[in-house]
Amino acid sequence: MTAAESPGAADEVAGVLVALADPTRRKLLDLLAARGEVSATTLAEGLPISRQAIVKHLAVLDAAGLVSCTRVGREVRYALRPAPLDATARWMASVAADWDRRLATIKRVAEAAEQQAGQSRPPAQ
Numbered sequence: 793m794t795a796a797e798s799p800g801a802a803d804e805v806a807g808v809l810v811a812l813a814d815p816t817r818r819k820l821l822d823l824l825a826a827r828g829e830v831s832a833t834t835l836a837e838g839l840p841i842s843r844q845a846i847v848k849h850l851a852v853l854d855a856a857g858l859v860s861c862t863r864v865g866r867e868v869r870y871a872l873r874p875a876p877l878d879a880t881a882r883w884m885a886s887v888a889a890d891w892d893r894r895l896a897t898i899k900r901v902a903e904a905a906e907q908q909a910g911q912s913r914p915p916a917q
Contacts, residue, residue, distance in 0.1 A: 801879065804857065808880045811856035816841065817849050821858060824872040831867050 811817055816839070823835055832850060836843040850870055853859040857876040861868050 801883070804876060805880050805883045807856040808858065808876045811852050811858055814849070814852075816845075817853055820846070820849055820853065821872060824859060824870060829862070829869045829871040831869050833867075835870070 812821075819839065820835060823838060824830065827834070832843050832846045835850075836846045839846065850859060850861070854861060854870075858873055859870045860873050861870050863869075
């Protein structure tokens with residue numbers, strides 16, 4: 793996936809990478825993946841930070857599209873949305889494939905130059 797393929801894709805990937813930059817937010821995603829739909833209070837029980845801090849982190853994850861929230865009575869429950877992670881993984885795989893192709897080209901050019909240099913040397917006596 794490149795920005796040329798999907799104009800909004802670059803913004804989506806950037807938002808996901810920004811959200812994943814924080815270790816607390818990565819931990820929250822791990823907890824949501826393991827527990828399913830839960831409240832911020834439940835998430836805060838397993839972490840050394842306040843419920844209010846958890847809610848702020850969840851807002852960043854929500855803005856990146858990584859979590860969804862639903863209101864159940866007075867409680868807000870959060871759930872993991874894996875689609876943006878999948879899109880980011882596809883983008884990363886595409887970038888890796890581009891670099892693999894570039895490195896393979898460099899290797900071929902270097903090997904051809906080395907082989908040419910070896911053929912142009914006079915024989916050793």
